[in-house]
Amino acid sequence: MLEFMEGSHAVAEIVKRCRPQVISAYPITPQTHIVEDLAQMVANCEIDAEYITVESEFSALSACLGASAAGSRVYSATTSQGLALMFEVCFNVAGMRQPIVMTIANRSLGAPLSIWNDQQDSISLRDSGWLQFYAEDNQETADLHMIAYKVCEDHDILLPAFVCFDGFILTHTFEPVSLPTQEEVDAYLPAFNPYQRLDAENPLSFGMYATPDYYMEFRYEVDRAMQRAKQAFVKAGREFGEQFGRDYSGLVEGYRLEDADTALVAMGSICGTVKDAVDEMRENGRKVGLLKIRTYRPFPAQEIADALKGVSKVAVLDKNISLGNGGAVGIEVKTALYGSGISVYDYIIALGGRDVRKRDIAAIVDLAEKGKGDMFYGLRTEVL
């Protein structure tokens, strides 16, 4: 049943139904509504969870790491500067193979200070060992949390995940969302079964010193688990579809790509605007489609190459910039399509909350078709 609610509230409601045992977070715009809702739910005894209040994001994720190592299902949420402050702990969580799920309410990073949306924050944690899923709307955001716990806690994976949804554009938007009941969530997501945990009777150490004789093997194992996570995501997404009717078995998702000459590639809420723009361009006889990337980590290079077979031009929309070498998604799409003969152009868009309209998408398609790309789109003219 569809209900009308704010995106942040949908996240809090679905997290509640995922039955986390420990929650620790530090409020920061635009993530705040999620953790306020959860704090209230814990205070009202609607969730049987420990809510650990802390003085910073560094402590929030550290508390989560300890709780996860002790065998609890753990949840946190953050954004932007908060995620930056967690940088060190993020690597430790993944290295210690703790399946923590954390919502990222995507926001730009300072300086200059900006509370508005882009995806620089989570993209900048690309190499930390966290799975990264990006949602197009608030339904997908809610659903991806259930899938994330399922994938992360799989004993063949044991990695943490970011569920990323665009700050304000989704967090603060009210729209219809269908939330499964507690019984339905329980049927999909069984209780957490830790592979190993801190136990005074059987002492273990996590995250110990690794000399040059052993360190590389740990990174190798995380990378292998990342690669296995592709299949685990496909399986969990398919099972989700079977139970709830919304299929997430694709690491990528094509929209009107059949017979397309030019394909746009994007992640997150911009995909909705792109779909509307694609429909309009199709009405005008232009052969355009969209490839949405749902999992940025692991990166679905093969799936992208397969989905874009047959197009001649690709326009990648990047809500981030790897300063000095273009957008992070564009760089990887170019690698995925290396040797295919397809021309790939990258467009840096929407940094710091710059609004993107359907006509901007059409203008980007025009640029790609003229062979112009690898550029910032929509800059104020005085800097040009």
Place this chain on the structure above:
Amino acid sequence: MTAAELIAYAAFEGGVFSQAFPAFGVERRGAPVQAFVRFSDEKVRLRSQIYEPDYIIVQDPTLIGDVDVFKGMKAGGIAIVNTEKSDFDSGVPEGVKVYTIDATTIALEELGVPITNTTLMGAFAAATGEIGLEPLEHALRSRFSGSMADKNVKAAERAYNLIGGAA
């Protein structure tokens, strides 16, 4: 933002898809803010701000002059302006119908505070015909409880009937 949320919720209750979002500003009471609503028979996918509104609601008439509140409006559009002046016509584009309502006075009389969201929602429903009185009341009763719900419903209905007579 509350007015946008309530209008979108009432539209959803009335059987269409809807979306409401703020203009991503720093939200504090008294600061100029914008919020947007879309409704459609199909799922709303578009996420950009609204540049060519079919309808606008101006909650604070002191903004008019500082901000071009009618920007992007086309003939056939409808504006609902909270003002005590009934002869209001400054800068209205051709073909845009303006309904004025003294929502602040109604809100003060019905709610005891100059918060005009629910009053203007009633005016919007009557002026545009996009929302029925029943889903409107349902939206208000799920947002407010007890006597606050009753008072807000009464404020909305008063505006609905006032504009309904004029529409």
